[in-house]
Amino acid sequence: PTERRSLIMLFGATGDLATRKLYPAMLKLFEKGNIRDHFAVIGTSRYKFDDEKFREMVSKSVSKESTNKKQIADFVSHFYFVTHDVTDLEHYSVLKDKANELDKKYQLNGNRVFYISMAPNFFGTVAKNLKAQHLLSEGNGFNRLVIEKPFGRDFESAKQLNDDLSAAFEENQIFRIDHYLGKEMIQNIEAIRFGNTIFEALWNNRYIDNIQVTLAEKLGVEERAGYYDNSGALRDMVQNHIMQIVSLLAMEQPVAFKDTDIRAEKVKALRSLRVYNVAEASSNFVRGQYAAVGNDKEYREEDGVPKDSNTETFVAGKLMFDNYRWSGTPFYIRTGKKLADKFTRVDVVFKKPLVDIFAFPQSGSTPLNANVLTIFIEPNQGFSLMVNAKNSEQGFHTEPVQLQYLEDSKRTKETPQPYERLIHDVLKGDGTNFASWPEVANAWKFVDQIRRVWDIQQPMFPNYIPGSMGPVSADELLARDHREWVFKL
Numbered sequence: 001p002t003e004r005r006s007l008i009m010l011f012g013a014t015g016d017l018a019t020r021k022l023y024p025a026m027l028k029l030f031e032k033g034n035i036r037d038h039f040a041v042i043g044t045s046r047y048k049f050d051d052e053k054f055r056e057m058v059s060k061s062v063s064k065e066s067t068n069k070k071q072i073a074d075f076v077s078h079f080y081f082v083t084h085d086v087t088d089l090e091h092y093s094v095l096k097d098k099a100n101e102l103d104k105k106y107q108l109n110g111n112r113v114f115y116i117s118m119a120p121n122f123f124g125t126v127a128k129n130l131k132a133q134h135l136l137s138e139g140n141g142f143n144r145l146v147i148e149k150p151f152g153r154d155f156e157s158a159k160q161l162n163d164d165l166s167a168a169f170e171e172n173q174i175f176r177i178d179h180y181l182g183k184e185m186i187q188n189i190e191a192i193r194f195g196n197t198i199f200e201a202l203w204n205n206r207y208i209d210n211i212q213v214t215l216a217e218k219l220g221v222e223e224r225a226g227y228y229d230n231s232g233a234l235r236d237m238v239q240n241h242i243m244q245i246v247s248l249l250a251m252e253q254p255v256a257f258k259d260t261d262i263r264a265e266k267v268k269a270l271r272s273l274r275v276y277n278v279a280e281a282s283s284n285f286v287r288g289q290y291a292a293v294g295n296d297k298e299y300r301e302e303d304g305v306p307k308d309s310n311t312e313t314f315v316a317g318k319l320m321f322d323n324y325r326w327s328g329t330p331f332y333i334r335t336g337k338k339l340a341d342k343f344t345r346v347d348v349v350f351k352k353p354l355v356d357i358f359a360f361p362q363s364g365s366t367p368l369n370a371n372v373l374t375i376f377i378e379p380n381q382g383f384s385l386m387v388n389a390k391n392s393e394q395g396f397h398t399e400p401v402q403l404q405y406l407e408d409s410k411r412t413k414e415t416p417q418p419y420e421r422l423i424h425d426v427l428k429g430d431g432t433n434f435a436s437w438p439e440v441a442n443a444w445k446f447v448d449q450i451r452r453v454w455d456i457q458q459p460m461f462p463n464y465i466p467g468s469m470g471p472v473s474a475d476e477l478l479a480r481d482h483r484e485w486v487f488k489l
């Protein structure tokens with residue numbers, strides 16, 4: 001593996017994301033030699049930590065990943081802590097001195113990654129101050145900014161944030177995290193589509209009847225009510241993760257497999273997504289909020305949630321692309337908390353043969369099923385294809401059979417986790433699996449229309465039972481089009 005030299009300056013270093021995901025991911029990169037001798041991490045937050053305390057925290061957060069104590073000690077020796085108030089300009093000069101010192105010590109060639117994992121209202125402030133206080137390296141090294149979600153709460157606020165970031169960093173220096181893009185099977189969508197004639201040749205409205213994307217969660221809002229109640233499923237999951245998945249499914253073939261080409265195609269796809277007017281938004285999107293069951297509280301009774309909250313914990317919708325490839329083929333999407341299980345999948349439903357020659361009344365054959373390509377994203381990784389075949393009994397009857405490939409649990413376990421991939425991509429300077437500004441902007445413009453309608457209409461909440469697949473209206477959305485969800489209980 002190539003060792004990537006860089007200083008990583010992490011804002012929000014004592015936070016939940018850092019300890020749960022970022023340090024374990026960095027340890028993996030260290031184990032594999034992607035970072036080794038020439039890297040250093042400056043962690044910052046308001047905590048009054050010293051290096052030693054910080055290293056203890058990092059060691060603890062990676063202790064589940066490895067039993068190699070010596071390696072962990074070696075790894076954490078690259079970590080330094082600076083207490084930092086992001087609004088206090090003087091604090092930046094301390095950071096700057098530390099950065100310069102570590103750059104020399106570890107021979108980092110002036111390469112800098114600024115990773116902001118804190119409350120979103122600080123994103124712009126930090127980016128601006130980094131530039132104004134001369135923390136960006138001025139030599140040949142790179143400067144890269146990594147931004148966690150959420151990227152705004154509507155188009156206007158996202159644009160404001162983007163303007164703030166752009167004042168300090170170029171678009172190709174900004175890495176907007178969408179951790180779904182770091183998932184193995186999301187990345188596999190492109191391999192499946194563009195690596196197989198049998199799929200790509202049929203990947204259009206002539207052969208595909210509809211595409212379904214499901215991101216189901218079993219847990220409720222847990223301890224995140226403060227954030228979640230201000231967000232809701234539409235902002236939390238649809239605007240980012242689902243829109244990214246949909247654009248990978250809908251885009252044209254990129255000229256080459258590289259970030260600029262892939263982004264260009266995703267943006268084109270998103271630009272042809274039909275932005276709904278009021279009537280269309282209210283008929284093509286439905287929302288839900290979970291009810292109580294057994295000892296589990298309903299959403300409105302959860303800690304930190306207002307008793308009259310109208311925040312949706314479930315969304316289902318129908319998306320239409322007005323372009324030559326997709327005109328007339330809907331993409332149905334759904335996501336929610338407290339559903340039957342935790343899983344993510346994509347079902348591509350092909351059209352049935354135009355003529356069913358087996359369907360004589362006397363033949364006893366059941367009508368032909370549609371071919372369905374299912375991409376299992378999580379927890380299983382793999383895909384399956386439903387085809388019609390003859391069953392082996394006497395007479396001639398057709399039945400659907402499934403061709404299936406699932407990765408075994410060993411391989412699934414060894415698959416790099418999203419943050420390992422994404423941090424590695426940042427160090428390589430590969431923006432393929434990050435959301436570009438035009439993608440984010442178009443996704444907000446679409447989602448804002450739905451939000452506008454929902455903000456003025458009073459929902460009938462709660463409306464779905466935990467352990468189900470959401471409210472009845474989500475099934476009705478497809479039934480109206482004479483379709484149904486491929487995955488149902």
Ligand code: BG6
Nearest residue numbers: 149179180217236237241344378
């Ligand atoms: C996050 C959302 O982006 O994704 C959470 O804020 C959600 O609400 C999470 O639970 C789901 O991610 P994953 O990787 O567990 O499917």
